[in-house]
Amino acid sequence: MTVDLSQFIPSFLEESFEGLELMESGLLDLELGDNETIHSIFRAAHSIKGGAGTFGFDNVTEFTHLVETLLDEMRNGQREIHSKDTEILLESVDCIRLLIEAARDEQDYDHDKIAQTSKRLTDTLGEAQLIDDADSTNSVVKCQGCGYTITFIPSHSLAQTGNDPIFLFSALAELGELTVCANTDDLPALMDIDAQELYLSWQLTLITDADKAEVIEIFEWVEDECVLTIDSLPNIVDEAPIQTLIITESSNIETDIESDKTEVSEQKNSPDAIINQPLSTSTKAIVVKQPDNDDKKKIVKNKGKADLGSIRVGVDKVDNLINLVGELVITQSMLSELGNDFDMANVERLTSGLEQLLQNTKELQESVMRIRMLPISFAFNRFPRLVHDLAIKTGKAMELVIKGEQTELDKTVMEQIGDPLVHLVRNAADHGIESSDIRVANGKPEKGTIALDAYHQGGNIVIEIHDDGAGIDTKKVLEKAIDKGLIDANATLTDSQIYDLLFEPGFSTAAAVTDISGRGVGMDVVKRNIQALGGRIQVESTLGKGSTFRVNLPLTLAILDGQLVKVGTETYIIPLLSIVESLQVDNNLVNHVSGDMVLYRLRDDNVPILPIYKLFNLEAQCTEINNALMVVVEADGQKIGLMVDDLLAQQQVVVKSLKDNYQHVGGISGATILGDGSVAMILDIPGMINMALEQAQKAQRLNNTGNSSLVAENYA
Amino acid sequence: MNIQAMAGDIPVEGEHSIEGLDFITSGDQYLTFLLAEEQYAVDILCVEEIRSWEKPTIIPNAPSYIKGVINMRGVIVPIVDLRLKFNIGTANYLETTVVIVLTYESEEKSRTIGFVVDAVSDVLNVESEEIKPAPAFGSCVCQQYIDGLINNENKVVTLLNVAHLQQVEKHILHK
Numbered sequence: 018m019t020v021d022l023s024q025f026i027p028s029f030l031e032e033s034f035e036g037l038e039l040m041e042s043g044l045l046d047l048e049l050g051d052n053e054t055i056h057s058i059f060r061a062a063h064s065i066k067g068g069a070g071t072f073g074f075d076n077v078t079e080f081t082h083l084v085e086t087l088l089d090e091m092r093n094g095q096r097e098i099h100s101k102d103t104e105i106l107l108e109s110v111d112c113i114r115l116l117i118e119a120a121r122d123e124q125d126y127d128h129d130k131i132a133q134t135s136k137r138l139t140d141t142l143g144e145a146q147l148i149d150d151a152d153s154t155n156s157v158v159k160c161q162g163c164g165y166t167i168t169f170i171p172s173h174s175l176a177q178t179g180n181d182p183i184f185l186f187s188a189l190a191e192l193g194e195l196t197v198c199a200n201t202d203d204l205p206a207l208m209d210i211d212a213q214e215l216y217l218s219w220q221l222t223l224i225t226d227a228d229k230a231e232v233i234e235i236f237e238w239v240e241d242e243c244v245l246t247i248d249s250l251p252n253i254v255d256e257a258p259i260q261t262l263i264i265t266e267s268s269n270i271e272t273d274i275e276s277d278k279t280e281v282s283e284q285k286n287s288p289d290a291i292i293n294q295p296l297s298t299s300t301k302a303i304v305v306k307q308p309d310n311d312d313k314k315k316i317v318k319n320k321g322k323a324d325l326g327s328i329r330v331g332v333d334k335v336d337n338l339i340n341l342v343g344e345l346v347i348t349q350s351m352l353s354e355l356g357n358d359f360d361m362a363n364v365e366r367l368t369s370g371l372e373q374l375l376q377n378t379k380e381l382q383e384s385v386m387r388i389r390m391l392p393i394s395f396a397f398n399r400f401p402r403l404v405h406d407l408a409i410k411t412g413k414a415m416e417l418v419i420k421g422e423q424t425e426l427d428k429t430v431m432e433q434i435g436d437p438l439v440h441l442v443r444n445a446a447d448h449g450i451e452s453s454d455i456r457v458a459n460g461k462p463e464k465g466t467i468a469l470d471a472y473h474q475g476g477n478i479v480i481e482i483h484d485d486g487a488g489i490d491t492k493k494v495l496e497k498a499i500d501k502g503l504i505d506a507n508a509t510l511t512d513s514q515i516y517d518l519l520f521e522p523g524f525s526t527a528a529a530v531t532d533i534s535g536r537g538v539g540m541d542v543v544k545r546n547i548q549a550l551g552g553r554i555q556v557e558s559t560l561g562k563g564s565t566f567r568v569n570l571p572l573t574l575a576i577l578d579g580q581l582v583k584v585g586t587e588t589y590i591i592p593l594l595s596i597v598e599s600l601q602v603d604n605n606l607v608n609h610v611s612g613d614m615v616l617y618r619l620r621d622d623n624v625p626i627l628p629i630y631k632l633f634n635l636e637a638q639c640t641e642i643n644n645a646l647m648v649v650v651e652a653d654g655q656k657i658g659l660m661v662d663d664l665l666a667q668q669q670v671v672v673k674s675l676k677d678n679y680q681h682v683g684g685i686s687g688a689t690i691l692g693d694g695s696v697a698m699i700l701d702i703p704g705m706i707n708m709a710l711e712q713a714q715k716a717q718r719l720n721n722t723g724n725s726s727l728v729a730e731n732y733a
Numbered sequence: 734m735n736i737q738a739m740a741g742d743i744p745v746e747g748e749h750s751i752e753g754l755d756f757i758t759s760g761d762q763y764l765t766f767l768l769a770e771e772q773y774a775v776d777i778l779c780v781e782e783i784r785s786w787e788k789p790t791i792i793p794n795a796p797s798y799i800k801g802v803i804n805m806r807g808v809i810v811p812i813v814d815l816r817l818k819f820n821i822g823t824a825n826y827l828e829t830t831v832v833i834v835l836t837y838e839s840e841e842k843s844r845t846i847g848f849v850v851d852a853v854s855d856v857l858n859v860e861s862e863e864i865k866p867a868p869a870f871g872s873c874v875c876q877q878y879i880d881g882l883i884n885n886e887n888k889v890v891t892l893l894n895v896a897h898l899q900q901v902e903k904h905i906l907h908k
Contacts, residue, residue, distance in 0.1 A: 587790065633794060635791065673807075675792075675809060677808075677842075677844070678809060678844050678846060679809075679811040679846075682792055682793060682794070684793060684794075685792075688802060688809045694804055695790060695804065696801075696809060697790065
């Protein structure tokens with residue numbers, strides 16, 4: 018019986034990556050040193066090794082074996098934990114990840130790096146071996162060149178539990194030269210054979226220098242379902258003449274054993290020199306050579322590349338969902354019963370039923386959304402390693418403090434926020450934290466602190482990256498900006514406007530470009546990525562005290578709270594989060610400035626008024642500014658007043674993409690379907706501001722064409 | 734009232750076997766429709782559904798022949814008026830005005846767009862050798878949208894290229 022193992026590969030990969038993460042975080046904590054951590058690291062490595070062996074990722078198995086040996090020595094207390102070893106192990110974790118990724122993508126990997134690391138591992142192991150030998154307290158008995166005879170009598174139902182002796186034998190064959198004799202005594206007559214039962218038992222001779230534990234380990238999964246005896250061979254008789262059938266390809270073993278079941282003609286009577294007991298008449302020996310793994314690799318290649326991704330969901334969430342669906346079904350049956358013979362006397366029951374339905378739907382929606390929510394620790398857990406590495410690279414002492422790891426965030430948002438966060442943390446480590454002597458001179462603790470914090474605020478999640486470093490020197494930023502011609506030399510800017518300059522493309526204040534950061538590429542990308550997620554980033558900084566980057570993100574991208582507004586015949590949705598306030602225009606506060614710009618005085622701010630009908634070329638009922646309804650919205654720190662005909666309800670809307678069947682539309686972020694089945698557009702406030710700016714600039718250029726010679730002169 | 738005589742008008746299964754045979758003859762099937770007086774055809778396998786005209790939601794700043802988007806069972810589908818696009822006839826929206834929703838699956842993605850036409854007329858069976866190249870004398874319909882001409886009795890049907898029709902980006906470029 019064969020199982021198509023390739024179907025389990027995705028779960029193996031997933032588990033392996035989880036295991037690697039566990040190893041990594043364990044190794045970083047190891048410096049404090051407790052046995053439990055080493056055990057858990059060892060277990061993770063062990064299961065990766067086991068899995069990789071099962072799926073034929075031999076390079077992974079080989080490499081992980083070295084790591085495991087080193088860990089084993091640590092676990093047994095044979096080796097003290099030095100930071101040097103931890104570094105090697107961390108590097109090994111990277112290598113294993115590299116190997117597994119290479120296996121997943123069927124791509125080649127950096128052989129040099131693997132070879133280097135495995136050499137370092139062997140060297141480290143070798144040192145210990147020498148010490149062991151010198152002490153002559155070797156606890157591991159290596160029997161060089163000896164072997165074992167293994168009697169393996171599986172229970173008849175072994176194959177039904179998904180185990181296949183072939184895999185066991187190929188694993189054994191990897192340890193050394195294996196001779197397999199199948200015993201077909203128990204084989205019933207052909208008529209009585211149950212195809213799912215396993216009737217064979219085996220006598221195996223393994224010539225290997227591996228220790229007994231390794232042999233037992235191979236049988237670990239089937240221990241409970243077989244009678245297993247493993248005896249060490251006293252001495253080896255190599256030249257014993259045996260009738261053998263030599264197979265070089267493991268793929269053939271299966272069929273051959275199958276054929277053995279019926280083809281018992283080749284009988285062998287001579288007592289076998291290798292095996293202690295005399296063999297029964299109906300046995301036959303097979304020598305399994307080191308299996309060729311080509312065929313296994315082919316299986317892996319057949320696997321489709323389509324990775325749809327999966328989420329692990331807590332059982333409690335699923336249970337909750339089932340409960341809610343149950344309630345929904347009850348409400349539904351109640352309503353349909355009510356509808357069967359309805360008279361006006363039941364109106365009250367109907368309203369309460371509908372209310373219940375509303376409640377159910379809302380809860381169900383929330384629960385479904387919660388399934389997509391993952392704790393932010395998924396994004397945060399790569400940072401301890403990153404900071405650890407950065408500390409070594411930059412030679413600065415720093416530590417990472419993580420708070421609010423359990424804050425939940427939509428999976429899509431999480432996947433896309435990872436890179437921007439990495440960038441911000443790198444910046445904090447490279448530009449923010451000063452070197453120890455400067456810190457001490459400034460009266461700060463020697464060790465710098467980078468803090469990551471996440472918490473919910475309204476419908477948003479806020480992620481803070483704080484460092485207690487040098488802070489941002491506004492003067493320096495300003496100089497650089499003037500230098501680069503980003504702003505006018507005489508411009509007066511507020512602090513927050515100066516911080517915004519950091520996000521300009523090509524801007525960097527770092528004196529020297531390092532390989533960590535300072536090229537000025539990135540902060541603009543960070544900002545763009547965050548904005549693409551519908552979020553925003555703010556900077557706070559005190560010179561000499563440190564800086565905080567605050568990232569505001571929506572919890573989910575699929576649903577948003579919207580304000581429905583009417584313009585002409587069309588309904589538009591303004592995201593509630595961007596609305597500052599809605600008001601009726603008081604004509605006394607409207608100012609016409611510099612020709613055609615209309616500003617509204619909102620307390621201290623002058624807010625440009627933007628009639629939606631003009632921007633979108635629509636017919637509107639209300640074209641007069643006086644007494645018109647205006648929704649003041651804010652994006653990128655810019656407030657604008659959107660003139661609308663009417664304010665309708667507020668409701669949650671499901672965002673649908675226009676790009677699927679159409680294309681991106683300026684000023685529109687998507688569409689949604691309203692209660693009556695019609696489509697309504699969702700306004701993209703930053704996009705609308707850009708559109709209005711572009712239109713204005715275009716108009717300006719048109720006006721200026723008359724003076725074009727003048728302009729050209731100015732630019733020259 | 735003679736029920737028998739009335740029943741005579743109702744086609745009985747098998748009676749119109751020649752029409753029924755259409756479905757098993759070789760060749761591809763094409764849906765033909767009218768734009769003003771002219772007949773056009775599209776590959777029937779691309780046709781998702783035929784809907785009656787309903788007023789769509791306007792897409793801001795879109796070219797005039799893109800009428801907007803509608804909700805087709807939860808999917809947002811843009812509507813293109815072919816009469817405006819090809820500049821044929823007048824764009825009246827009557828009770829008989831229909832929208833042919835076409836889905837075209839290219840390698841990367843599938844796209845669903847509705848096209849407003851004056852009326853849907855027939856399904857044609859056409860062998861590939863019956864499709865003749867169209868002479869490039871016309872100016873209304875861009876050559877890239879035409880796959881060829883089909884002779885249908887004494888009329889000529891223009892076979893449209895769905896793949897090109899579905900490229901909205903090009904629609905914008907040609908405005």
